[in-house]
Amino acid sequence: MEKAGREKGIPGRLIPVPQDLSAGCGFAWCSEPKWQEELIRLLDEKRIEYEAVVQRKV
Amino acid sequence: MIYFDNAATTLQKPECVAEAVCLAMHSLGNSGRGAYDASLEAVRSIHEVREAAAALLGASGPSRIAFTKNATEALNMAIKGLAGPKDHVITTVLEHNSVLRPLYELEAEGTRLSFLPCDSKGRLCLEQLEEQLGPDTRAVVCTHVSNLTGNVTDAEKIGAFCRKHGLLFILDASQSAGVLEVNMERLQADVICFTGHKSLFGPQGTGGLCVREGVEFPPMLSGGSGSHSYDHRQPSRMPDRLEAGTLNGHGLAGLKAGIEFVQRTGLERIRAREQKLVHRFCRGLQDIREIRIYGDVWSKYHTGIVALNLGDHDSARVSDELAVRFGIATRPGAHCAPLMHQALGTERQGAVRFSFSWFNTEDEIDEGIRALRQLAEE
Ligand SMILES: Cc1ncc(COP(=O)(O)O)c(C=O)c1O
Numbered sequence: 001m002e003k004a005g006r007e008k009g010i011p012g013r014l015i016p017v018p019q020d021l022s023a024g025c026g027f028a029w030c031s032e033p034k035w036q037e038e039l040i041r042l043l044d045e046k047r048i049e050y051e052a053v054v055q056r057k058v
Numbered sequence: 059m060i061y062f063d064n065a066a067t068t069l070q071k072p073e074c075v076a077e078a079v080c081l082a083m084h085s086l087g088n089s090g091r092g093a094y095d096a097s098l099e100a101v102r103s104i105h106e107v108r109e110a111a112a113a114l115l116g117a118s119g120p121s122r123i124a125f126t127k128n129a130t131e132a133l134n135m136a137i138k139g140l141a142g143p144k145d146h147v148i149t150t151v152l153e154h155n156s157v158l159r160p161l162y163e164l165e166a167e168g169t170r171l172s173f174l175p176c177d178s179k180g181r182l183c184l185e186q187l188e189e190q191l192g193p194d195t196r197a198v199v200c201t202h203v204s205n206l207t208g209n210v211t212d213a214e215k216i217g218a219f220c221r222k223h224g225l226l227f228i229l230d231a232s233q234s235a236g237v238l239e240v241n242m243e244r245l246q247a248d249v250i251c252f253t254g255h256k257s258l259f260g261p262q263g264t265g266g267l268c269v270r271e272g273v274e275f276p277p278m279l280s281g282g283s284g285s286h287s288y289d290h291r292q293p294s295r296m297p298d299r300l301e302a303g304t305l306n307g308h309g310l311a312g313l314k315a316g317i318e319f320v321q322r323t324g325l326e327r328i329r330a331r332e333q334k335l336v337h338r339f340c341r342g343l344q345d346i347r348e349i350r351i352y353g354d355v356w357s358k359y360h361t362g363i364v365a366l367n368l369g370d371h372d373s374a375r376v377s378d379e380l381a382v383r384f385g386i387a388t389r390p391g392a393h394c395a396p397l398m399h400q401a402l403g404t405e406r407q408g409a410v411r412f413s414f415s416w417f418n419t420e421d422e423i424d425e426g427i428r429a430l431r432q433l434a435e436e
Pocket of ligand 1: 065066128129130131154156201203204205230232233253254265
């Protein structure tokens with residue numbers, strides 16, 4: 001994801017998954033909402049598996 | 059960056075470790091596959107690592123050490139090899155998933171499991187061992203040090219209990235090897251599983267098991283051993299029995315350098331150093347009301363780990379702030395120890411784990427305290 005995002009010039013970074021999304025461990029890609037559609041397209045295009053896409057305030 | 063995730067893996071290694079790996083990559087052939095210099099050099103090199111590991115763990119000889127790629131592989135081999143569907147196994151709520159998941163797999167086949175509970179500080183209730191004993195009890199599997207709280211298990215007591223009742227004792231020394239004395243005889247353990255990349259300062263991809271003479275279980279893998287090539291079965295001799303395939307000779311050369319560093323430095327000194335850092339850290343946090351520390355950090359039965367939470371804040375968030383704003387590396391969330399989180403009531407929040415090593419400094423500890431203080435004030 002990091003590599004794919006960089007190639008497409010989509011900003012963001014990996015963060016530990018917030019507890020309200022999933023208790024436990026793992027990573028989430030954190031970016032601004034305006035990139036959401038493009039990110040999902042990228043995930044599908046690169047066949048990157050993901051569990052969920054959510055919007056939340058930080 | 060200030061690195062406080064040494065319980066996951068030590069990042070700063072002694073110089074001699076990388077040098078040994080580099081040298082090995084330039085000089086080692088495949089151990090036991092030829093009689094030319096480079097292959098013999100690999101045989102010698104691996105034998106020396108075996109000797110170093112045997113000395114460290116109090117094995118009766120180097121052949122009692124079999125190398126694996128990590129503790130997880132070693133634990134899987136020992137647990138699945140030694141317990142069957144008709145057996146009862148006693149374990150604890152402190153365990154890492156590398157103990158729990160193999161046990162749950164056995165449970166699905168019929169093995170009966172019991173879990174020794176702990177108190178609010180994460181200390182095992184060892185007095186309940188006796189109650190859990192049954193006619194079908196075959197083994198006790200437990201960790202020497204909790205990877206979440208840093209609490210040390212009284213393995214000597216468990217070993218004596220196992221010996222008294224004729225049980226096998228499998229010890230997970232992932233968090234203790236390189237910090238505490240882990241001696242097969244003293245602890246009366248039957249199998250000690252260890253990993254190379256944590257406090258032994260070896261490269262990732264190294265680890266193994268130390269198996270008491272007379273304790274036998276089938277290999278998980280079979281294949282080339284460089285001996286008895288016409289036999290259809292894996293050789294029964296240790297360590298070939300448990301070491302099918304080419305070993306990580308390059309990595310193991312680094313592990314040897316790591317073990318030598320530990321021996322040279324002295325376990326007592328390493329332990330005392332980690333304890334001093336933990337005490338300094340906890341003392342510095344004492345007056346921050348929002349901070350909740352788990353584990354028995356002031357006890358002498360404790361290593362270089364401090365797990366904590368800041369108020370009700372998500373541990374993932376706190377750890378992320380520490381990393382991004384202060385350049386401090388910690389681990390948040392669940393720590394592959396689900397029952398321990400249940401026992402401490404941190405299933406949702408997780409915990410921020412700070413784990414120190416020989417190479418951390420007082421200044422780094424103080425930096426960590428300052429960062430937490432600032433986060434608490436915001
Ligand atoms: C207590 C404990 N057991 C087992 C392991 C597994 O070690 P490895 O990942 O090297 O197999 C760890 C490491 O995270 C641990 O802390």
